[in-house]
Amino acid sequence: MTGPVVVGVDDFEHGDRLIAVAVREAELRGVALWLAHAYHGYAPVTQGVPPGFTPEQILRDAAEEQLSVIAAKVRAEHPDLHVEIAAMSGPAAPALAQLANLASLLVVGGRGRGGLTGQLLGSVSLGVLAHAHGPVLVARGSCERATQRVMLGIDVAQDPRTGPEVLEFAFKEAARRSAILYAFYAWEDPADLYAYGAKIFTHAQHAAALKHGRERLETALAPWKQMFPRVQVTADVVAGLPAKLLVEATGLADLVVIGGRAHEGRDGMRVGAIAHTVLHHADCPVAIIPEN
Numbered sequence: 220m221t222g223p224v225v226v227g228v229d230d231f232e233h234g235d236r237l238i239a240v241a242v243r244e245a246e247l248r249g250v251a252l253w254l255a256h257a258y259h260g261y262a263p264v265t266q267g268v269p270p271g272f273t274p275e276q277i278l279r280d281a282a283e284e285q286l287s288v289i290a291a292k293v294r295a296e297h298p299d300l301h302v303e304i305a306a307m308s309g310p311a312a313p314a315l316a317q318l319a320n321l322a323s324l325l326v327v328g329g330r331g332r333g334g335l336t337g338q339l340l341g342s343v344s345l346g347v348l349a350h351a352h353g354p355v356l357v358a359r360g361s362c363e364r365a366t367q368r369v370m371l372g373i374d375v376a377q378d379p380r381t382g383p384e385v386l387e388f389a390f391k392e393a394a395r396r397s398a399i400l401y402a403f404y405a406w407e408d409p410a411d412l413y414a415y416g417a418k419i420f421t422h423a424q425h426a427a428a429l430k431h432g433r434e435r436l437e438t439a440l441a442p443w444k445q446m447f448p449r450v451q452v453t454a455d456v457v458a459g460l461p462a463k464l465l466v467e468a469t470g471l472a473d474l475v476v477i478g479g480r481a482h483e484g485r486d487g488m489r490v491g492a493i494a495h496t497v498l499h500h501a502d503c504p505v506a507i508i509p510e511n
Contacts, residue, residue: 223251223303226326227315229343231256231285234328238289240358240504241326242297247395248323251301254290255318256282257311275308282306312346319353324506326356345498348479348488354388354508355488359469359501369393370472371402372465372497375435382510385478386439390447392474392506402440402454403468405461406432425458432456462496469501478510 226241228234238254245252258278286304293302307314319325327344344357371389373381393400406428409420433456444452457464469475477497479488488509490498498505 221250222321222323223253224248224324224326225253225255225305225315225319225322227311227328227343227347228254228256228286228289229311229328231289234289237326237328237358238293240356242293242300244324244326244356245300246297250323251303252293253303253305253318253322254286254293255305255307255315256286257307257309257314258282259309279306279308310346311343313350315343315347316350316352319347319351319355322353324354324356325351326358328358348490348507351488352509354506357498357501357505357507359498359505360503366471366473367396367398368472369396369398369400370468370475371400372475372477372494373402373404373436373439374478375404375432375439376406380439381478384510385476385508386443388506388508389476390443390450392476393450393452394447396473398473399451399453401468401472402436402452403465404432404436404454404456405464406456406458407461408458429456429458462493465493465497466500466502469497469503469505472503474504474506475501476506476508479507480510 224241224245226237228237241252258281283304283306286306290302290304293300305318307318315325315327325347327347348355369389369392371386373385375381389400389402392398408425433454436454436456440452440454444450465475465477475497477494479490479494488507490507494507498507
């Protein structure tokens with residue numbers, strides 16, 4: 220795709236981290252950056268307001284003014300980057316998702332505006348996933364670092380397995396960043412799920428399951444290694460609780476790539492329990508890629 224990187228700016232006062240992530244993604248792709256904000260132009264219900272009054276234009280002007288300030292700062296710091304602004308009326312999630320139809324990537328914030336220390340993902344970002352049918356990057360993480368590693372959370376146990384859209388995106392991102400691709404499959408160990416798991420699953424069966432997982436992982440990666448011969452790939456299969464293992468591994472990556480199942484007959488993605496946990500607790504940006 221050659222479309223712009225679109226970033227949904229919700230919190231004008233504390234959006235520096237989000238903007239920095241979006242700028243980096245636009246520069247990596249060599250495309251324009253669109254700064255977008257959705258506002259609600261509802262007429263207030265209060266005494267003294269003249270009939271027919273609507274704050275639509277007032278809110279639009281205010282939003283465009285705020286976006287223009289940010290755009291001017293980005294242009295000054297990144298003179299080679301083309302920056303546009305877009306103020307939209309309506310609920311943020313569907314508005315951003317619709318604008319993202321023209322984008323190569325939609326970037327959203329990694330926490331809500333409540334400012335909780337847990338940094339849980341906000342309702343707007345979750346809502347965007349429910350409407351978007353293109354790649355969405357959630358700007359997670361609390362600090363800047365460069366591990367030169369892209370992590371791919373891949374499922375080789377389920378059928379259908381992780382789709383080609385996710386694998387292609389991960390390999391392209393690793394190539395774009397000159398990074399190592401760490402393909403990670405977390406095998407759900409029964410011993411971690413049930414107190415009696417170790418008794419019904421022998422050591423030999425445990426080893427066989429891990430060996431089988433590694434073989435399937437290598438099979439899934441093989442054609443993509445041929446298509447991207449310059450991307451160094453490290454593959455790993457680890458036994459344990461998948462959500463916990465994936466979240467812990469995010470501290471070792473610059474980007475995590477996982478898939479989201481496309482809704483049948485309509486836009487949006489269904490994010491599973493494991494991906495949902497990663498989105499809420501990851502320590503680096505998370506890219507969700509729709510799978511058909």
